[in-house]
Amino acid sequence: MSYPGDPYYRPERSGFVRFLEVISASFRLGRFFRVEVRVFWLTIIIMPLIFLSSFGPWMSTAEALTHTVIWTLLLYVVIWSHEMGHIWMGRRYGMHTPLITLSPIGGLAHMASPAPRPSAEAWVAAAGPATHLVWLAVFAPLWYFVLGQDWTVGRPDGWFFGPISFAIYYLVVINFFLMVFNLLPFFPMDGGRILRALLSNRMNPNRATMIATQIGIIGAVLFMVSPIFFTFFGEWWLLFVIGLSNLFACLQERKAARYGMSPYDATAQLDPWQSDPDAWKRGSSFEAEEPGFFQRRKEAREQRKREREYEERESLEQEVDRILAKVSEVGMGGLTEKEKRTLMRASEERKKR
Numbered sequence: 001m002s003y004p005g006d007p008y009y010r011p012e013r014s015g016f017v018r019f020l021e022v023i024s025a026s027f028r029l030g031r032f033f034r035v036e037v038r039v040f041w042l043t044i045i046i047m048p049l050i051f052l053s054s055f056g057p058w059m060s061t062a063e064a065l066t067h068t069v070i071w072t073l074l075l076y077v078v079i080w081s082h083e084m085g086h087i088w089m090g091r092r093y094g095m096h097t098p099l100i101t102l103s104p105i106g107g108l109a110h111m112a113s114p115a116p117r118p119s120a121e122a123w124v125a126a127a128g129p130a131t132h133l134v135w136l137a138v139f140a141p142l143w144y145f146v147l148g149q150d151w152t153v154g155r156p157d158g159w160f161f162g163p164i165s166f167a168i169y170y171l172v173v174i175n176f177f178l179m180v181f182n183l184l185p186f187f188p189m190d191g192g193r194i195l196r197a198l199l200s201n202r203m204n205p206n207r208a209t210m211i212a213t214q215i216g217i218i219g220a221v222l223f224m225v226s227p228i229f230f231t232f233f234g235e236w237w238l239l240f241v242i243g244l245s246n247l248f249a250c251l252q253e254r255k256a257a258r259y260g261m262s263p264y265d266a267t268a269q270l271d272p273w274q275s276d277p278d279a280w281k282r283g284s285s286f287e288a289e290e291p292g293f294f295q296r297r298k299e300a301r302e303q304r305k306r307e308r309e310y311e312e313r314e315s316l317e318q319e320v321d322r323i324l325a326k327v328s329e330v331g332m333g334g335l336t337e338k339e340k341r342t343l344m345r346a347s348e349e350r351k352k353r
Contacts, residue, residue, distance in 0.1 A: 032080075040102065052065070067163070081135070083100045090127075093124070095113050097109050118198070133179065139171045186218075192213075210254060213257075
């Protein structure tokens with residue numbers, strides 16, 4: 001028997017708490033472009049089973065296993081590139097991101113700070129779907145012009161799809177689907193964030209949040225009930241979970257808006273446990289990310305601007321000193337129009353200070 005204060009003391013946990021710990025467990029995949037990538041264990045268990053069950057009834061075992069591996073790997077490479085699109089655009093606005101998590105319902109870039117203004121949120125949100133256009137620009141022509149429509153004909157191994165043909169076809173389909181799906185105007189999806197940013201240009205951001213999340217709640221309910229009406233969607237529960245997750249996110253955002261917390265605050269920082277699901281294992285601090293390329297360029301431009309302004313002020317002060325010395329000798333009547341305008345400009349500059 002142990003007690004609090006005993007080094008071997010472990011508080012009792014309910015079965016539900018242990019269940020939550022299991023489904024929220026993740027492992028570190030690696031660090032790419034200064035962003036750590038973590039994968040939930042359920043992802044590498046559930047998603048291959050979904051794909052395998054879809055291929056199994058009409059493919060041989062070898063073909064089904066091969067295409068399941070291709071499907072799973074390519075899906076999460078595309079999702080990772082989508083999140084990196086958000087991150088690269090976010091760095092332009094000083095929004096650093098220490099972590100990406102990949103789960104059965106997609107990916108999430110854990111931004112360490114909110115967007116500084118509505119236009120920044122719109123560009124950051126749009127950058128994710130824009131990555132799919134790059135994928136499509138490469139693989140759609142390759143599929144259409146190179147593979148054509150006879151990609152399943154005459155295979156000597158008896159497979160219905162060739163692995164390379166299947167991979168190219170899948171990249172076209174999944175990128176088109178993810179681009180359209182993420183642009184739906186349902187908060188917290190990218191389309192919903194773009195909608196909030198556009199509304200924030202015309203009204204208070206908190207009111208815009210309430211409107212965008214209300215539409216998001218409607219979209220979440222549609223996701224949850226759509227499998228009832230569209231029975232062809234075999235894995236109905238996946239769409240249900242996405243809708244449920246969106247619903248909770250909308251309710252949380254509405255709560256923050258009611259308390260007057262603006263969604264745009266460049267100085268706000270998320271708690272470490274909000275940006276890292278495993279922060280409790282390593283403590284409350286996380287490594288600060290170095291400024292990215294766009295942020296360094298922005299800081300350099302601002303520095304050059306400050307230097308130019310300083311040089312202009314120094315030049316103006318020297319010119320004013322010369323003109324005042326001339327006034328003491330010949331009076332105001334001896335000044336040219338240009339010198340009089342210079343004195344007026346110097347006077348206005350000093351009033352601004």
